[in-house]
Amino acid sequence: MWLMLNAFISQTFKEAIRNKILYGIGFFAVAIFLFSLVLGELSLYEQERVIRDVGMTFIMLMGVVLAIYTGVGLLHREIDRRIIYTILSKPVRRYQMIIGRFLGIGCTLFVELLAMFSVFLLLLAVRGMTIDATLFQAMWLIYVESLVVAAAALMFSTFSSAMLSSLMSAGFVILACLNPQIGFYAGQSKEIEIRAMMRGAQFLLPNFGHFDVSTQVSYALAIPGMHVFWSTLHGLAYIVVLICIASLIMEKRDFI
Amino acid sequence: MTDKIIELKDLCKTFYAGFRRKRVDAVRGVSFSVERGEIFGLIGPNGAGKTTTIKMLTGLIRPTSGVMKLMGYEGFDRRCSQRLGYLPEVSYYYESLTAFEILDFYAKLYGIREDRQKTVEYWLERVNMSHARNKRLGQFSKGMQQRIGLAQALIGDPDLVILDEPQSGLDPIGRRDVADIIRECQKKGKTVFFSSHILPDVERLCDRVGVIRNGQMEVVGTLNELLSKDKRIEIVLRGKADSGFVARLEADANISLVSGLDTLSITLGPKAVSGLNDLLSEAIKQGLVVEHVMERGADLEALFVKEG
Numbered sequence: 001m002w003l004m005l006n007a008f009i010s011q012t013f014k015e016a017i018r019n020k021i022l023y024g025i026g027f028f029a030v031a032i033f034l035f036s037l038v039l040g041e042l043s044l045y046e047q048e049r050v051i052r053d054v055g056m057t058f059i060m061l062m063g064v065v066l067a068i069y070t071g072v073g074l075l076h077r078e079i080d081r082r083i084i085y086t087i088l089s090k091p092v093r094r095y096q097m098i099i100g101r102f103l104g105i106g107c108t109l110f111v112e113l114l115a116m117f118s119v120f121l122l123l124l125a126v127r128g129m130t131i132d133a134t135l136f137q138a139m140w141l142i143y144v145e146s147l148v149v150a151a152a153a154l155m156f157s158t159f160s161s162a163m164l165s166s167l168m169s170a171g172f173v174i175l176a177c178l179n180p181q182i183g184f185y186a187g188q189s190k191e192i193e194i195r196a197m198m199r200g201a202q203f204l205l206p207n208f209g210h211f212d213v214s215t216q217v218s219y220a221l222a223i224p225g226m227h228v229f230w231s232t233l234h235g236l237a238y239i240v241v242l243i244c245i246a247s248l249i250m251e252k253r254d255f256i
Numbered sequence: 257m258t259d260k261i262i263e264l265k266d267l268c269k270t271f272y273a274g275f276r277r278k279r280v281d282a283v284r285g286v287s288f289s290v291e292r293g294e295i296f297g298l299i300g301p302n303g304a305g306k307t308t309t310i311k312m313l314t315g316l317i318r319p320t321s322g323v324m325k326l327m328g329y330e331g332f333d334r335r336c337s338q339r340l341g342y343l344p345e346v347s348y349y350y351e352s353l354t355a356f357e358i359l360d361f362y363a364k365l366y367g368i369r370e371d372r373q374k375t376v377e378y379w380l381e382r383v384n385m386s387h388a389r390n391k392r393l394g395q396f397s398k399g400m401q402q403r404i405g406l407a408q409a410l411i412g413d414p415d416l417v418i419l420d421e422p423q424s425g426l427d428p429i430g431r432r433d434v435a436d437i438i439r440e441c442q443k444k445g446k447t448v449f450f451s452s453h454i455l456p457d458v459e460r461l462c463d464r465v466g467v468i469r470n471g472q473m474e475v476v477g478t479l480n481e482l483l484s485k486d487k488r489i490e491i492v493l494r495g496k497a498d499s500g501f502v503a504r505l506e507a508d509a510n511i512s513l514v515s516g517l518d519t520l521s522i523t524l525g526p527k528a529v530s531g532l533n534d535l536l537s538e539a540i541k542q543g544l545v546v547e548h549v550m551e552r553g554a555d556l557e558a559l560f561v562k563e564g
Contacts, residue, residue, distance in 0.1 A: 007364035011350065011357075018352035081348040086408055089314040089342035089418075090365040156382060254317040256271060256308075 004092060005100045012104020014110075016070055022112065025062065029067050029116045032058045033123050048129045053218040055120045057139055063113055063146035068169045071153025084255060095247035098154065102243055113143055130220055136152040137215045137223045144235040145211040149173055151242035158249040172205070178216045179207040206238040260325070261447045262290040262313065267322035269308050282308040284471035285322065290449055290464075292415075293344065295442055297462035298451040299560060301522055304456055305471040306451040307345055310420050313449070314342045329418065335414070341414035343405045345421045345451075352412075355385050358393060359407055366412035379407040384433065385469055398425040410441070419450035423457055435461055446448030455556045467560065489524040489532055492548035493539050501542060505535075520544070524551075 016022065036054035040047040053199040078084045087097060117139050124131055152172045156165035175182070179202055186198035216223050269283040283305040290296045300306050311317045312324060315332035326336045349358050359376040368375055380386045383403040393401065402425050409417060422438075430541045431454070438461055441448050452458050458465060459479060466476040475482060497520055505513050505520075510528035514521040524532060536546060 003364050003367055003369060007361050011353065011361050014357065015350055015352050032372060082344055083347065083349060085311075085314070085316055085344040085347060086342065086349075086362070086405070087365065090362065090412070091336060091338040091367065092365055093334065172328060254271075254310065256317060 004096055005103060006158070008097065008100025009104040009107055012074060012101055013107050015074070016105075016108040017111070020023070021069075022066075025112075028116065029058070029062060030119060033120055034063065037123065039126070049218045051124070051127070051129065052135070052220070053214060055123070056135070056142070056217045057214060059113065059116050059120065059139070060142045062116060062150050063109065063142050064173055066112055067105070067109060067146040067149035068153045068166055068173075070108055071150040072157045072162055072165040072169060072188060074101060074105065075154060076165065079255070080162075081247070088255065094250040098118045098158075098243060098247045098250055102151060102154055102239075105154070106147055109146050109150060110143065113139070113146065122170040132220055134213070134216050134220055134223055137228050138217045140173075140228060141211040141231055143215060144232050148176075148206055148208075148235045148238050151246070155242045155246040155249070158253065173208070175201070176206045176208040179205050180209045185254045206234065212233055259292050260289045261292045261327055262288075262296075262449065263323070263325040264288055264309075265323040267309070267312065267324055268320045269305075269312060269317065270320045278475045282472055283312070283319075285323065286468065286473045288466050288473055288476045290446055290447060293442065293445055294463040295438060295448045295450070295461050297458040297465045298449070298468060299453070299455065299458055299465060299556070300451075300468035304468045307420055308443060308471075309468065310342075310418055310449075310451060313418055314340065336416075339415040340413070341409035341412060341417045343409040343417075343419045343422055346424070347401075347405055349393050349404060349408075352392055354390050354392055355380060355396075356389045358404060359411055362408040363385045363411050368412070375411060377468070379411050382410075382437070383407045397425060399430050400433055402426055403430065403433075410437070415446055417446055417450075419448065421452055422450055423452060423454050432459065450499055455560060465556065479556070483494065483556070485526060486524055486559065487529055488552040489529055490548070490550045490552055491520075491522040491524070491532075491535070491546070493520040493522065493544040494518060494547050495542075495544040497539075497544060498542050521545075 033055055035060070039054055040051040043050045049175070076231045088094065121131055121135070149169065149172070153165060153169040156168045156172075160168065182198050182205075183202045186195050186202060189198065191196045210227075213223050213227075215221070262517045265287045267283055267286045268281070271282055275279050286305070286309055298306050308317065312319050312332075313326065316336065318332075324331060326332065327339060329336055340442060341474065350361075353361065356376060359379055360372065362407065363372050363376055377386070380389055383406055385400065385403050385407070388396065388400060392405065396404070402422070404420075406422060409419065417438075422434050426434060435457060438448050438450070444486075446561060464476065464478050465482060467474045495518065502513070502515065502520070505511050505522060510525040512523045512525070522535070525536070532549075536549070539546060
């Protein structure tokens with residue numbers, strides 16, 4: 001089992017790292033960080049706050065984009081180019097393939113986000129700005145959030161086209177970000193059916209509000225360790241459910 | 257353990273395609289078996305159901321009905337896949353990986369731990385791809401990709417090798433290499449099941465052949481059995497033949513006759529072949545000279561076209 005997972009993880013990682021598009025994203029990341037410096041210069045007395053805010057928000061956005069791109073593209077390419085025929089005819093169970101792919105995407109995202117974060121920290125260090133634990137905690141939560149998005153993208157790509165999967169993944173992210181608002185409007189609604197529907201959606205969707213610590217990052221406020229722990233657990237629970245659904249869909253699917 | 261490595265009985269596959277869920281019966285009650293150690297060729301026109309049958313054998317799609325036994329296991333059992341090698345019809349591989357990395361990946365999927373590097377090197381050498389060991393697959397030609405495809409199918413030392421159009425995209429040398437590998441597999445006691453459009457290769461390699469059309473198996477048998485059904489004999493006689501003799505030949509629906517000035521060209525159809533001796537005896541009795549007697553067996557192409 002480990003050898004097989006190792007095969008998928010290393011193959012996914014090599015495939016993703018050698019993708020030229022990612023280098024483009026890397027250059028874009030550096031450009032945005034430099035842009036955050038310019039924005040910082042424009043804001044009097046708020047330089048550090050703006051740079052931290054813009055930098056971490058950008059890393060979060062890039063995490064989501066990369067998770068959708070890698071999560072959707074990987075399986076879709078395998079199905080479209082019929083590579084999957086040679087894999088599933090080997091002694092590989094379909095759920096093992098999904099798990100292996102997800103772990104591979106996880107490793108790739110880790111390296112990509114770490115690279116961006118390192119560049120960001122370097123910029124802060126060069127400018128003599130504070131590097132505190134909050135940044136690392138926020139980075140971890142961004143990573144967990146990206147993993148949830150990747151799991152959703154992988155799940156959507158088991159049954160739909162690349163375009164549709166990308167759109168559904170983007171929709172999933174937007175709704176997950178709006179989860180607290182959905183809960184709020186559910187409480188306000190007088191219609192029982194609408195209230196039940198909104199409560200159902202709130203329960204089914206992950207709450208990305210747990211991963212949003214932008215206020216703490218901007219003002220360098222400490223994030224309680226328990227918040228990080230429970231948010232991580234919240235993310236992991238959704239990842240397990242999404243991977244199980246993806247595996248079930250793959251198990252039932254015919255590769256015509 | 258059974259000697260039949262593949263056994264299909266009334267195997268059917270129905271798809272519902274498109275938005276309107278149009279019913280497509282891709283395979284309709286296919287039955288045949290493949291013995292251990294033989295080379296079996298599946299031929300048929302495009303859309304006949306060859307690839308669908310192969311996909312059912314490799315567990316990529318599930319049969320709608322019917323019985324499929326693979327290596328003694330009913331249905332597609334995961335235990336079979338450890339002993340199965342499969343080359344899909346047209347496939348591509350991870351373009352960013354090198355030839356070595358891609359075979360190493362497939363070797364890991366087969367669970368090969370010991371001597372994995374040696375195994376990979378052996379197969380690179382065997383398919384004449386050692387020179388491209390560290391080259392990425394994105395730079396490979398179709399023929400080179402096909403060779404890597406063949407190596408990935410065989411790297412797990414499978415008992416049953418299923419090849420869907422293995423010679424497509426290959427030059428004559430590549431085709432010969434594939435044929436050599438198929439023969440080598442048989443020598444090692446492996447069973448090879450392959451589909452092809454290149455009928456001379458099928459004729460040269462296969463012990464038995466099945467012709468599939470419109471999702472149904474039309475004929476299955478050894479090449480000898482299939483081709484002897486269409487055996488014809490051509491005879492050329494010289495001299496002046498008796499008019500009664502000629503009339504008798506003309507009246508036989510299984511014999512075709514062309515009269516020349518001084519010659520008679522006779523073709524005995526499959527049902528008239530048994531009467532060859534009697535015909536020749538009578539011709540000699542009448543003083544005719546037997547100039548030419550030749551057996552014309554049908555080739556696979558004739559069978560392929562005729563069955564349509």
